[in-house]
Amino acid sequence: MNLKKPVAGLLLALTAVIATAFIKLDDDPIQKLVAQLEKWTADQPYEKVYLQFDKPFYGVGDNIWFKAYITVGGKHQLSALSGALNVQLIDERDSVKQWIKLPVTSGIAWGDFALSDTLKEGTYRVRAYTNWMLNAGEDYFFEKRIAIGNAVTDNVFTKASYTYSKLNNGQKVDAVINFSDLDNTPFAGNEVSYNVRLNDKQILKSKGTTDAKGNLNISFINATSAPLTSGNIATEIKLADKKTVTKTIALKTTAGLADVQFFPEGGNLVNGIRSRVAFKAVGSDGLGVEVKGLVTDNANNQIAEITTRHLGMGSFAFTPEAGKTYKAQITYPDGSKNTVALPAAQNDGYVLTVNNTDANNISLRVTGSSSMSGKGTFVIAQSGGVVCYAAKNANGSIAFGAQVPKNKFPSGIAQFTLFNADGQALNERIVFIRNDVDILKLNVSADKASSAPREKVKVGFNAKNSAGAPVIGVFSAAVIDETKVQSKEADEPSILSQILLSADIKGYIEQPNFYFTNPDDKTAADLDVLMLTQGYRRFEWKSMFAGQFPPVKFQPEKTLQISGTLKTSGGKPVPNGKITLFTTAGGTFILDTVADAQGRFSFKNMVFKDSIKFVLQARTVKGGKNVEIALDKLPMPSMIKNKAVPDVQVNSSAALMSYLKNSKKQYDEEAKYGFGNHTIMLKEVTVTEKKKSQSLANSSNLNGAGNADQVITSEFFDKMGCATIDQCLQGRLLGVMFQNGVPYSTRSMNTPMQVIVDGIYVEGDFLATIPPMNVASVEVLRSIGNTAIYGSRGGGGVLIINTKRGGEYNYNASQIYSPGIITYTPKGFYSARQFYAPKYDDPKINVAIADLRTTIHWQPNIVTNKDGNASFEYFNAGSQGTYRVIVEGINDEGYLGRQVYRYEVK
Numbered sequence: 001m002n003l004k005k006p007v008a009g010l011l012l013a014l015t016a017v018i019a020t021a022f023i024k025l026d027d028d029p030i031q032k033l034v035a036q037l038e039k040w041t042a043d044q045p046y047e048k049v050y051l052q053f054d055k056p057f058y059g060v061g062d063n064i065w066f067k068a069y070i071t072v073g074g075k076h077q078l079s080a081l082s083g084a085l086n087v088q089l090i091d092e093r094d095s096v097k098q099w100i101k102l103p104v105t106s107g108i109a110w111g112d113f114a115l116s117d118t119l120k121e122g123t124y125r126v127r128a129y130t131n132w133m134l135n136a137g138e139d140y141f142f143e144k145r146i147a148i149g150n151a152v153t154d155n156v157f158t159k160a161s162y163t164y165s166k167l168n169n170g171q172k173v174d175a176v177i178n179f180s181d182l183d184n185t186p187f188a189g190n191e192v193s194y195n196v197r198l199n200d201k202q203i204l205k206s207k208g209t210t211d212a213k214g215n216l217n218i219s220f221i222n223a224t225s226a227p228l229t230s231g232n233i234a235t236e237i238k239l240a241d242k243k244t245v246t247k248t249i250a251l252k253t254t255a256g257l258a259d260v261q262f263f264p265e266g267g268n269l270v271n272g273i274r275s276r277v278a279f280k281a282v283g284s285d286g287l288g289v290e291v292k293g294l295v296t297d298n299a300n301n302q303i304a305e306i307t308t309r310h311l312g313m314g315s316f317a318f319t320p321e322a323g324k325t326y327k328a329q330i331t332y333p334d335g336s337k338n339t340v341a342l343p344a345a346q347n348d349g350y351v352l353t354v355n356n357t358d359a360n361n362i363s364l365r366v367t368g369s370s371s372m373s374g375k376g377t378f379v380i381a382q383s384g385g386v387v388c389y390a391a392k393n394a395n396g397s398i399a400f401g402a403q404v405p406k407n408k409f410p411s412g413i414a415q416f417t418l419f420n421a422d423g424q425a426l427n428e429r430i431v432f433i434r435n436d437v438d439i440l441k442l443n444v445s446a447d448k449a450s451s452a453p454r455e456k457v458k459v460g461f462n463a464k465n466s467a468g469a470p471v472i473g474v475f476s477a478a479v480i481d482e483t484k485v486q487s488k489e490a491d492e493p494s495i496l497s498q499i500l501l502s503a504d505i506k507g508y509i510e511q512p513n514f515y516f517t518n519p520d521d522k523t524a525a526d527l528d529v530l531m532l533t534q535g536y537r538r539f540e541w542k543s544m545f546a547g548q549f550p551p552v553k554f555q556p557e558k559t560l561q562i563s564g565t566l567k568t569s570g571g572k573p574v575p576n577g578k579i580t581l582f583t584t585a586g587g588t589f590i591l592d593t594v595a596d597a598q599g600r601f602s603f604k605n606m607v608f609k610d611s612i613k614f615v616l617q618a619r620t621v622k623g624g625k626n627v628e629i630a631l632d633k634l635p636m637p638s639m640i641k642n643k644a645v646p647d648v649q650v651n652s653s654a655a656l657m658s659y660l661k662n663s664k665k666q667y668d669e670e671a672k673y674g675f676g677n678h679t680i681m682l683k684e685v686t687v688t689e690k691k692k693s694q695s696l697a698n699s700s701n702l703n704g705a706g707n708a709d710q711v712i713t714s715e716f717f718d719k720m721g722c723a724t725i726d727q728c729l730q731g732r733l734l735g736v737m738f739q740n741g742v743p744y745s746t747r748s749m750n751t752p753m754q755v756i757v758d759g760i761y762v763e764g765d766f767l768a769t770i771p772p773m774n775v776a777s778v779e780v781l782r783s784i785g786n787t788a789i790y791g792s793r794g795g796g797g798v799l800i801i802n803t804k805r806g807g808e809y810n811y812n813a814s815q816i817y818s819p820g821i822i823t824y825t826p827k828g829f830y831s832a833r834q835f836y837a838p839k840y841d842d843p844k845i846n847v848a849i850a851d852l853r854t855t856i857h858w859q860p861n862i863v864t865n866k867d868g869n870a871s872f873e874y875f876n877a878g879s880q881g882t883y884r885v886i887v888e889g890i891n892d893e894g895y896l897g898r899q900v901y902r903y904e905v906k
């Protein structure tokens with residue numbers, strides 16, 4: 001069949017702009033699927049989030065600056081659906097270290113995280129989501145891994161290398177860990193205690209001494225037949241000055257053979273029909289592995305050659321034959337070999353082929369086996385839930401094809417699916433469409449090609465569409481000293497790679513921005529191979545055809561609200577009760593409402609800052625006080641592991657080492673003059689005494705005062721100066737982690753600890769309402785011997801808070817828990833800080849201070865004028881080097897843009 005043009009009467013193209021005046025189709029399955037897709041996109045439009053950061057990695061004491069773009073639907077337009085965005089900073093143990101809620105206006109927001117000096121180094125991740133996105137699940141959240149190093153209090157840096165040997169009873173690992181300082185001076189002759197853990201199991205615990213080069217040799221065996229998976233080595237090094245430093249080193253287990261998978265185009269191999277087969281070789285660290293080899297049949301005849309073209313991926317074509325099986329003989333970079341079977345070919349079925357090499361058209365071809373003759377099939381191509389093309393075969397023919405214009409699709413992922421006459425999906429292929437119509441052209445330049453340190457610089461840029469017309473849009477810009485912040489642009493996510501690519505397909509994408517930095521025929525071909533190895537993840541056709549959409553459990557969060565239920569002490573609802581909400585923060589604020597017949601109440605359309613404390617008072621219809629207020633909890637998404645992302649090793653890369661070297665100098669300079677994001681380092685205080693003291697005089701511990709796994713007394717809180725008790729305790733209780741202010745024992749991470757304040761059982765988030773100055777002692781019960789007396793309530797552990805009640809404390813305002821009254825500190829809106837940099841035209845600026853900034857300028861909210869122009873000004877730092885300007889943004893039509901510009905500071 002001629003693929004140059006569609007067969008007359010067989011093909012029907014549906015443009016994405018058809019919405020209200022939908023073309024009626026004679027073919028019922030097509031019409032039904034199109035209608036279902038329209039209903040899904042109308043009832044459950046999906047949001048995407050992208051965060052632009054000022055730089056790729058950080059040190060303690062730094063600030064993380066970011067701009068958020070929230071889009072909705074297949075056209076990627078700025079979302080008016082959600083009015084709030086949650087952004088979390090999460091450590092390696094999946095503990096939320098910081099959580100802020102940002103107000104969203106017309107799909108944009110910006111914020112920051114201050115990285116305190118007490119933060120531990122490690123690989124953190126930032127994830128962002130709206131309440132509406134919870135319906136789709138955590139896989140759709142924005143997530144980025146960020147390395148955070150510590151050159152302030154920790155001058156020990158590690159590099160690790162591994163070699164592997166395959167044994168009959170498992171695999172042997174020989175690790176060499178190097179310990180040095182920032183200047184690469186080795187720590188020689190130092191004692192190191194180490195603890196090797198794999199799959200959360202300890203397999204080795206020992207000691208050693210570093211040699212003259214600062215190296216420590218460790219050997220261990222994973223005595224299983226299964227391949228090694230990523231683990232870690234916890235080391236404790238005792239330096240010559242008796243200082244002890246603890247490190248956790250990621251173990252990248254690239255041992256054994258890489259996992260090689262084969263993906264027939266469209267999903268199936270069919271005997272007698274030539275097919276393209278993609279493959280992907282991935283090491284156990286999640287990164288692509290370059291391999292080569294041969295494909296042979298069961299008679300050992302060579303069928304095709306295998307050669308990776310990019311990041312462990314490649315493809316080949318062949319025609320499978322009935323009665324034959326096929327295998328790939330793989331050769332790995334170290335010379336080792338392996339044999340992997342190809343998927344078995346079917347005798348009956350279809351092959352869906354899509355050729356995406358032409359700049360203007362997609363070549364589509366469907367070929368079926370002879371047994372498929374006389375059966376009806378049709379193809380639907382959709383992007384973002386909008387059908388852009390549909391076609392069906394004629395008279396049950398087994399082959400048909402077409403040239404599909406690319407301008408019918410928006411930029412992004414397009415999904416081509418072949419269905420039978422009953423609407424059952426048979427084959428599927430995703431392709432990436434780059435349509436220049438919806439990619440903005442940004443022209444960024446500085447007023448000078450080169451400038452001097454501390455000199456004022458003006459950067460301007462112009463935004464146009466593909467037709468050359470000026471564009472009004474919203475943008476953000478970061479300027480960094482690339483000499484100090486070295487990174488690979490291909491590794492960084494961008495607004496293009498996240499919104500158009502990563503947010504829509506399954507699996508981890510290595511170097512996502514590689515496909516967008518310098519798009520050409522090669523990168524387009526590499527991206528097409530990536531499409532062959534990935535899958536579209538927005539919905540399942542079977543449930544879509546049946547009209548079975550996932551339930552909407554979470555509504556868009558337009559503004560903030562406080563809601564809950566009024567109950568009696570016996571747990572029965574209190575209908576029509578009156579609730580008063582008030583606070584004295586920033587002036588007196590009072591609201592009243594009435595509960596419904598089920599005792600439900602809510603205060604809606606509220607806007608308040610984070611950390612504001614409210615008091616809620618409830619009464620029955622007749623004014624009775626026998627009322628308990630049960631507040632609704634904020635939805636807390638599960639802490640899933642990032643999808644197959646390889647571990648990032650802190651302190652192991654030269655780029656991060658160079659950055660931290662400058663970070664230490666900058667920290668010392670700022671501390672010298674008393675400015676910057678710095679706190680006083682306090683030693684951790686843990687009191688484990690068992691005797692009954694004044695701190696435990698009023699203990700409600702059923703085991704007896706002080707009979708606990710850990711006790712912390714008021715002296716600890718007096719030194720800390722925390723705003724709330726949960727902040728004081730974060731990271732300082734043995735075996736206890738806090739998520740959203742709620743304590744969890746590491747022995748039972750799915751069940752929150754029972755919190756008891758002065759004998760009263762309260763919810764875990766009540767901790768945020770207790771001033772540390774009121775606390776006499778905290779008793780931690782984690783072991784079964786201490787929690788057994790509490791029965792089922794102690795299943796997740798118990799945290800006992802004893803408050804001060806006079807005596808030696810001279811505290812005469814003991815806590816009184818009045819019926820029907822509670823205090824509540826909800827998650828409010830975070831007020832983003834303003835980026836500060838010195839302005840050297842101000843005579844008050846102290847020019848004697850060394851200006852070692854790495855983020856030179858950060859401007860999150862830039863709007864181009866009617867001519868598409870915008871500009872911003874700032875002063876260079878005090879260092880020479882190459883400065884990098886990154887501008888990203890979007891207009892109201894959903895057109896995306898990104899441009900990188902560099903200039904020299906001499």
